[in-house]
Amino acid sequence: MTIRTRFEQASDKNQIYTVNERAFGQPDEADLVDRLRAAGRVVLSLVAEKEDKIVGHILFTAAEIVGDDHTHPAIALAPVAVAPEHQRKGLGGRLIEQGLAELTRGGYHRVIVLGHADYYPRFGFLRADQYGILCPFDVPPEVFMALALKPDRLENCAGTMRWAPEFGL
Numbered sequence: 001m002t003i004r005t006r007f008e009q010a011s012d013k014n015q016i017y018t019v020n021e022r023a024f025g026q027p028d029e030a031d032l033v034d035r036l037r038a039a040g041r042v043v044l045s046l047v048a049e050k051e052d053k054i055v056g057h058i059l060f061t062a063a064e065i066v067g068d069d070h071t072h073p074a075i076a077l078a079p080v081a082v083a084p085e086h087q088r089k090g091l092g093g094r095l096i097e098q099g100l101a102e103l104t105r106g107g108y109h110r111v112i113v114l115g116h117a118d119y120y121p122r123f124g125f126l127r128a129d130q131y132g133i134l135c136p137f138d139v140p141p142e143v144f145m146a147l148a149l150k151p152d153r154l155e156n157c158a159g160t161m162r163w164a165p166e167f168g169l
């Protein structure tokens with residue numbers, strides 16, 4: 001059965017909650033998605049759908065990199081979730097790649113992710129600290145990653161990542 005990806009629609013809210021809750025095995029990320037949506041922080045939300053059932057979801061929200069002199073806009077990738085029975089079949093990768101392509105078309109410059117160090121580099125993410133982009137709390141440096149959607153868009157934007165306040169970070 002074909003799985004297609006598309007933009008989130010208003011009627012998807014409950015199924016998006018469920019797929020996040022099931023993927024993470026807890027409601028925290030599902031609640032976070034609801035808070036971010038309610039606060040108007042969503043830049044891009046894609047779902048993967050099999051028949052009429054949502055089996056994957058990815059969210060991108062507005063963030064900032066706060067430097068000494070300038071604040072640089074950035075996009076935060078989080079969360080991404082695939083229903084347990086559909087994991088490790090490339091669906092998460094499809095959502096990430098399509099999301100990044102859509103953001104590139106939309107003229108966005110850079111994406112930041114905090115996540116599995118052996119997963120995101122395959123999509124072009126690199127350690128953010130090499131660009132002087134820092135996480136505001138202690139994490140292993142390899143899990144805090146950045147991607148330029150256009151050449152050089154990670155240059156000259158050193159600073160500290162600031163996620164939307166709904167993340168509670």
Ligand SMILES: CC(C)(COP(=O)(O)OP(=O)(O)OC[C@H]1O[C@@H](n2cnc3c(N)ncnc32)[C@H](O)[C@@H]1OP(=O)(O)O)[C@@H](O)C(=O)NCCC(=O)NCCS
Pocket residue numbers: 023024079080081082083086087088089090091092093094114115116118119
């Ligand atoms: C992470 C996730 C979105 C990936 O989606 P997916 O469709 O399963 O991933 P893909 O099929 O595109 O890629 C598979 C690769 O993902 C990586 N991966 C998947 N789950 C992983 C995990 N828990 N830890 C580390 N790497 C993981 C592996 O490298 C895997 O490759 P392998 O099968 O050769 O080992 C999905 O597994 C998921 O929803 N996990 C639970 C929620 C979560 O951890 N979200 C991400 C937070 S950063």
